[in-house]
Amino acid sequence: MPGGLVALLDDVAALTKLAATSLDDVAAAASRSGAKAAGVVIDDAAVTPRYVVGLTPDRELPIIWKIAKGSLRNKLLFLLPAALALSALAPWAITPILMLGGAYLCFEGTEKVIHALSGSRHAEQVVEITDPKELEDRQVGGAIRTDFILSGEIMAIALAELPDMGLAMRGAVLAAVGVAITVGVYGVVAGIVKMDDIGLHMAQRRSTSAQSFGRGLVKAMPILLKALSIIGTAAMVWVGGGIIVHGIEEFGFGAVPHLIHDTAHAAGAAVPALGGVIEWTVNAIGAGIVGLIVGGAIVGAMHLIPRKGH
Known part of the structure; x- marks a missing residue:
């Protein structure tokens, strides 16, 4: 028994040394992979703030925390194992799955553009939600669903940029990328949505310059949030379109991508x-x-299908 314990401790020590020597490799690979996903990270940061618009200020940070936890859950519990399994067992399926996610983003973004231009509203938005908890749950759920698609592309881009390495190392790098990007994105989002509170605090200080700057932040906040809402909608369209373009190029249809x-x-x-x-x-x-x-094609199809059933 003591001999077995000593052997086990030796194995643990060897694994610890191996992990320690691999940390630099993980950090370097995560840095390279994360950099390639920077464009989607920007889109993710632009999309998220619109989900707290219209909610009470005291619930903004808790809601962002809920979305951030949902984002981590998306990346680490669902997307990471799926990415590793697909890369090992069915690498051919990664591109079609990404294209389906891209099509969903195109659909959601285009539908919002159409509604904004026509002045119409979603059917579910016609019934006004008065229960704050129900409204919060809807906003959080919508944000996490959108995050799932964006996180899927982030993880796929990171996976594609990895050098040839073992499954465990690949998983460690993807986990590092997922955590770092989630912390970065939702840290920035938290700063954006609380900018007006920072402005109010500065406006109450004795310094004239601080007061002016604080009032400027408060006045700029509604404009910034509206701009981010527009950018977020545009981001869904161009990120989704980018996934489609890359996918059709992968399948050999290079005319449009070229x-x-x-x-x-x-x-x-x-x-x-x-x-x-x-x-x-x-x-x-x-x-x-x-x-x-x-x-537009998906929106048209979605609107035509119910009519055929009548």
Whole structure:
């Protein structure tokens, strides 16, 4: 028995040393993978604040905390095991699944654009929710569902950028990316939604400059939240469209992706000083157009299906 215990301790010590020597590799791989997902991270940060608009200030941070926990649950309990299983057993299924998620984002974003332009509202929004808990649960649920799609793309991008490594190391890197991105995104979101409270606090200070700055923050907050709501809707369309574009390219249908990439490259080359910004913008516009087309087709189908049943 003592010999077995000593052997077990030796094994634990060996595993500890291996883990310690692997930490640098995990950190480096997580950094590279997370950087590639930066575009989706920005979209995620833009989408989330709109879910706390219209709720009481004292519930903003608790709601963001609920969404952040749901995001971590999405990444670590569902998406991480699924990504590892798919990469090991059915790597061919990753792209179709991502495209389905992208189509959902296109649908949701395009539907919001159509409703904003037409002045119409969702059927479920016609019935006004007066119970604060019910409203909060609906907002949190909607945010976590949208986060699931965005987190899925983040994890897929991170997985695609990983070098050849063992399953355990791959899981450790994806977990590190998931935690770091969640903390970063929802930390920024918390700062954004509490900006008006910070402004009010500064407006009550004795310093004239602090008071002016605080009043400026308070006045700017509604404008910022409205802008973020628009950016969040646009983000769903262009991220979803980007997933679709990448997916059809993976399946060998390169005409549309090549047209977008070539147009973006030519536009960027025309203005070298701002080449990177212009190229990214044109790529985003191209993906957004594809997203609106795909989303519009789904919205049309969703509206036609119930009519056929009547």
